[in-house]
Amino acid sequence: MSIDFSKTHFQLFDLPQSYALDVDQLERAYRRIQSEVHPDRFAHLGDAEKRLSLQWATQANAAYQTLKKPLARARYLLLLNGVDTQEETNTAMPADFLMAQMEWREAIADARHGKDVDALEQLSGRLRDETHTLQATLGKQLDQDGDFAGAALGVRKLKFLEKLDEEIGDALEILL
Template identity: 40%
Template sequence: MANPSASDDYFRFFGLKQQFNIDLPALDQAYLAVQKEVHPDRHARGSDAEQRLAMQMATLANTAFQTLKNPIQRGLYICQLHGVDAKLETNTAMPTAFLMKQMEWRENLDEQAADLPSLEALMIEVEEAKEETLAEIAQAIDGAKKYQRAVELLRGLLFIDKFAVELDDTIAAFI
């Protein structure tokens, strides 16, 4: 059941524990329960105020669900709740080793664009890097409560995700 007074915390809104590693089926279940409760059609015969509130709650539920469902958005949101802003627009500093890995991946993508087995091997490497980064983020948030470190890792994960999409598009061109 939705807790309208918890609209300042998406986790509380859905009755979930605030953590990076969340139970996604429980999130899905909570979202569906809230949507069933606040869906505007259910309040079509209500007063204007009731209809407005239902629409606001449905919109909040959608926003909260999309934020918590996506690991990057969920991580950034948790950090924000703890006063750490990622400053994604202005802070693009990354460790040298990470930047070198990104350059290596890009070179491999350019050089092997016509070699499907090489591209698939590169995708496995990128997916492994993503999984390792997600595990580090979970440790930084859920374990160590080091939100500044989590933000740094999340910025890196944004780069990894963007590259993975480009790589996936290149692989899809073969199919």
């Protein structure tokens, strides 16, 4: 087996280049490739073959990690379409989204200070719903509308939601 390092992550796993992804199909393709390129299979060969197998395995791992996570997959699709999400430089967000972020952070802080595990779990559920809604919008923008500017904004929003989820998780970890 040889991996063509010029292939996209989607091509590597024989998947359509799409935000909507059959995760089970990705998992099966990943396991198949890993079984073919795992360095243990090349232990009896020379150093060059061992290095190449390690490169193949590393490439497959990186591709898998990118495609299995919705945020990373969206970033990658935008990259393939020549779009920079500008996550580090573009902090402009719609006012209503910023207000919602402030409300989320206040609610998290209140629940954490009040040691209210139930409130944190409810916030986590609401955040999950919000994340799924945003992911659905992102999928439509990427797969159907070709709205890459809107998708780049969606990626930046999703990054905010992931940070909120981490804050809730950290608060729950402290309280539990």
